[in-house]
Amino acid sequence: xxxxxxxxxxxxxxxxxxxxxxxxxxxxxxxxxxxxxxxxxxxxxxxxxxxxxxxxxxxxxxxxxxxxxxxxxxxxxxxxxxxxxxxxxxxxxxxxxxxxxxxxxxxxxxxxxxxxxxxxxxxxxxxxxxxxxxxxxxxxxxxxxxxxxxxxxxxxxxxxxxxxxxxxxxxxxxxxxxxxxxxxxxxxxxxxxxxxxxxxxxxxxxxxxxxxxxxxxxxxxxxxxxxxxxxxxxxxxxxxxxxxxxxxxxxxxxxxxxxxxxxxxxxxxxxxxxxxxxxxxxxxxxxxxxxxxxxxxxxxxxxxxxxxxxxxxxxxxxxxxxxxxxxxxxxxxxxxxxxxxxxxxxxxxxxxxxxxxxxxxxxxxxxxxxxxxxxxxxxxxxxxxxxxxxxxxxxxxxxxxxxxxxxxxxxxxxxxxxxxxxxxxxxxxxxxxxxxxx
Amino acid sequence: xxxxxxxxxxxxxxxxxxxxxxxxxxxxxxxxxxxxxxxxxxxxxxxxxxxxxxxxxxxxxxxxxxxxxxxxxxxxxxxxxxxxxxxxxxxxxxxxxxxxxxxxxxxxxxxxxxxxxxxxxxxxxxxxxxxxxxxxxxxxxxxxxxxxxxxxxxxxxxxx
Numbered sequence: 001x002x003x004x005x006x007x008x009x010x011x012x013x014x015x016x017x018x019x020x021x022x023x024x025x026x027x028x029x030x031x032x033x034x035x036x037x038x039x040x041x042x043x044x045x046x047x048x049x050x051x052x053x054x055x056x057x058x059x060x061x062x063x064x065x066x067x068x069x070x071x072x073x074x075x076x077x078x079x080x081x082x083x084x085x086x087x088x089x090x091x092x093x094x095x096x097x098x099x100x101x102x103x104x105x106x107x108x109x110x111x112x113x114x115x116x117x118x119x120x121x122x123x124x125x126x127x128x129x130x131x132x133x134x135x136x137x138x139x140x141x142x143x144x145x146x147x148x149x150x151x152x153x154x155x156x157x158x159x160x161x162x163x164x165x166x167x168x169x170x171x172x173x174x175x176x177x178x179x180x181x182x183x184x185x186x187x188x189x190x191x192x193x194x195x196x197x198x199x200x201x202x203x204x205x206x207x208x209x210x211x212x213x214x215x216x217x218x219x220x221x222x223x224x225x226x227x228x229x230x231x232x233x234x235x236x237x238x239x240x241x242x243x244x245x246x247x248x249x250x251x252x253x254x255x256x257x258x259x260x261x262x263x264x265x266x267x268x269x270x271x272x273x274x275x276x277x278x279x280x281x282x283x284x285x286x287x288x289x290x291x292x293x294x295x296x297x298x299x300x301x302x303x304x305x306x307x308x309x310x311x312x313x314x315x316x317x318x319x320x321x322x323x324x325x326x327x328x329x330x331x332x333x334x335x336x337x338x339x340x341x342x343x344x345x346x347x348x349x350x351x352x353x354x355x356x357x358x359x360x361x362x363x364x365x366x367x368x369x370x371x372x373x374x375x376x377x378x379x380x381x382x383x384x385x386x387x388x389x390x391x392x393x394x395x396x397x398x399x400x401x402x403x404x405x406x407x408x409x410x411x412x413x414x415x416x417x418x419x420x421x422x423x424x425x426x427x428x429x430x431x432x433x434x435x436x437x438x
Numbered sequence: 439x440x441x442x443x444x445x446x447x448x449x450x451x452x453x454x455x456x457x458x459x460x461x462x463x464x465x466x467x468x469x470x471x472x473x474x475x476x477x478x479x480x481x482x483x484x485x486x487x488x489x490x491x492x493x494x495x496x497x498x499x500x501x502x503x504x505x506x507x508x509x510x511x512x513x514x515x516x517x518x519x520x521x522x523x524x525x526x527x528x529x530x531x532x533x534x535x536x537x538x539x540x541x542x543x544x545x546x547x548x549x550x551x552x553x554x555x556x557x558x559x560x561x562x563x564x565x566x567x568x569x570x571x572x573x574x575x576x577x578x579x580x581x582x583x584x585x586x587x588x589x590x591x592x593x594x595x596x597x598x
Contacts, residue, residue, distance in 0.1 A: 003568050003580065082457075094523045094562040127455075132470055132507045133563050135576040168455040171467045174507030176561065190465035190491065192504040208460055251525035251566040258567045293524055293562075323566060325524055339527050343561050349504075 003101075004258025007275045011237060011245050013225045014218070015261045018105045024140055026147040029108035035153060037227035041116045042161060046077060049120040053223065055231025057243025062088055062179070062216030063292065063321040064396075065309040072120050072213055074203035081210040085117045085126035086188065086202075089217045090172050090179040092131055093292035094343060095323025098247035098259050099217035103130070103137045106221070107144035111167065113220030115153065116227060117213050118165050126167045127207070129184055132174050141169050176347035180395045181214050183349065194351040195395035216321075218247055239265025242308035250276045252326035253283065265308040272303070272326055283328040287411075291320025293340050294400030296407030297333075317407070333412040334419050337405060338366040344401035355398035358389040362405060374420040382416070383409045439486040445475055449490070461491045465501055469508055477512040506560075514549045514556030516594040519573040522559055525566035534570055534587050535559050541588070542596055554595040 006012070006019070017023045017032055029035070041049050054069030075083065087110070091099040103110060114126045130138050145167055148154045156164045170188060172178050178187040182196035185207055206212020222244060226234045235243035242264040248271065251257045255277030262271065268288065272278065279285055285300040290307065295318040298305070305311055312319045327336070345359040365382055368374050386402035386409075393399070409416060441449070449468055456463040468487050473479050479502050488495040502508045520538060522531040538557055539545055549556040565571030568580035572587070579590065592598070 091564050092562055095525055095566050096562075097564040097566045097568075100564045131564075132505075133573065133576075136578075166455070170463070171470050173466050173470050173505035175505050187466065188463060189460070190462035190493070190501065191497075192500055208457065249567050251569055252528045257569070289524070323525075325528070325566070327528065331528065336524065336527075339522070339524060343523055346561060 004256065004260075007256070007258075007260055009266075009270070009275050010261050011263050012261050013234075013237065013245050014102065014109070014221050014247065015105075015259075017109070018101065023105050024107055024144060026108055026144070026151055029106070033228060034108055034224075035112055037224035038112050038115050038119075038153070039159075040227050041119050042159070042163075044119075046120045046122060049116060052227060052231040053120070055235060056222075056226040057231075057235040057238065057241060058219065058222055058226060059242065059309055060216060061218035061222070061246060061322065063093065063294070063318070065319060068215060068219055071203065071215070072117065074201065075121050075213055076204045076211040077122055079204075079211050082125065082208075083121040083123035084207040084210055084212040085114055085121060085123050086185070086207055086212055086214040087114060087126065087128040087217060087220055088179060088181065088184055088214060089128055089130040089134070089137070090175075090184060091134075091217070091321075092176045092179050093294065093321045093323060094340070095249060095251055095289060095292045095325045096321040097249050097251075098322055100134060100137065101259055102217050102221045102247070103134070103141055107141050108148065109224055110141075110217060110221050111144060111148050111153065113223035114167060115158070115165060116223050117215070117220060119163070121211070121213050123213070124164045124166065126165070127188065128167070128169045129172060129178070129188055130169055131172045131178075135171070138169050138171055145169070175349075176343075177349040177395070177397060180397065183395060184214070185212070192349070194349050195397075197394060218322075238263050239306060239308045239311075241310060246322055248307070249323045250326065251323065253280050253328040253331070254278065254326045255280050262307070265306040265311070268298075268303050268305050268307050268324070271307065271324065276326065279326070279328050281328075283330065285326070286329045286331050287327045287333070289323070289325040289327075289404070291318050292323035293325075293343065294318070294396075294404060295320045296403050297411060299411050318403075333408055333415045334366070334370050337408040338363070338370050340404055341366050341401065344397065348397060348401070352393040352395075352398060354389045354392040355401065358385055358398065359401050361385060362401070369416060369419050372419065372422055374416075376417075376420055378420065379409060379413060379416045439482050441472060442475060445471055462493055465491050465493070465498060466505070469498070469502065473508060479508050479510050509547075512549070512553075515554050516574050517556045517558065518591075518594070519558045519560040519563070521561070521563050521565070521569070521571050521573075523562040525562075526570040529569040530584075531570035534572070534582060534584065537584055537587060538591065541591055550596070552595070555591070 058068040059065040177183045178193040183193040187193040202212040238244045309319045341363045345363040348359045350356045386405045389398045389402040488498045520535045572579045
């Protein structure tokens, strides 16, 4: 069973089979509209398939929000090389825990979405890159893939149509950076997960330098419902230019944290109050990180906002990967900023100097402030250092570290200054905690 | 170097899933699954993976040093991974981490003297809505309280 109770405000399209006993099995999937979308797509040309996805307004659920149909249309279909479908199941953006459920409770929905991408790409091979920590999901996925082979949905002659399509899982080994598409491809090829220079984009030179469609789990999982409902109908579930529903991962100081499927454009305050049951312990809301740790924080007064890509971009933040982290009035923003920077410093792959050195120095300065040894100029230094990282790296990890940090300092400057004014005497560090905390 | 028949079968299947001239793709999965069986990434394993995938041991070493789940030293029988990233931190993850280090007397990536338990402070493991979360080997534990952690550690063989 899913880990949290569903909420009446949810519009359950991708998660509609969650909670059905044995929802992972192909029989339950087939009994609940499973593989009907594939049957529909199999009668279409690749261009027609891409047009349905375009009409749905589906935008990448991994974080960037790029229109999926457009991404698929860029694929170099005329290339003589094989085409690949790669699934990014390297979910690791802090605050995000949705792809896990989509694989755990409905692996066949994911397979069906991958198949439709395969038809659009005239591909014969797909791979699901699953983060190493999700070992149990690899077992679930492998079982579902074996079932799909047994029933002829995968193999040399899919459902007797003559189309060959194979699918396999591939484990990662612990690296946030491998959630970035080009680093994922390097890792998939058996190398360190460092980003590639783009262009060329994966649509032209992806896996094994061949044309590749690479999307997030939730993006593929949305595809079957699009083909069952029709692109236009699916689009109407969401807000303009932000089609459909998405899985929001509500965490932090709310009464009912959980993963909830809500229409795009759902108001954030309703999400916190109605879906999340309000702030725990009757405390006041202080701030929200709206889409995973790389998204600039919103102050309480900025939270009257609709949760879609464009509304958040207008508020100078991002919808990101759907990780909504709610913080109450007792939250120490300096501690939050430090923890997030420790994460990025640990996960920076080291390839680009602005990111490698920037995250390391930001972590050191934030730690110094937090431990009570900051100097007055440190607050500006944190902001400046961050701004100097922006746009100067091959992949977005540098930006992901800089953007939230800039927002923390700009919106909660007084908290950083309070730490500096406090000037606590040097504490004796606990030797057991030391290695981990620096 | 030979692996168990199950792992050998798994590796054979793995190679059949990548294009014949792309055996290198199997490097990371092979290291992960073999590490599970052997306990750590030994010199011998590095050389074996290199031999089977047709790359140099150095190229395998480059991979081993990059990924946080690959380790050269054996871990404890139970590898306790405590998340202290944002959602877990807001829900007491840091306190759980401190509690575990005190109880066991070991720190980050250290193993208890009897080899039963090792500890690691980890980054987000994808359990944010059910925080604070802990992973013991590959098993997830959600909404862990200090009491629950104490019981878990006792069950795993930690001294009182």
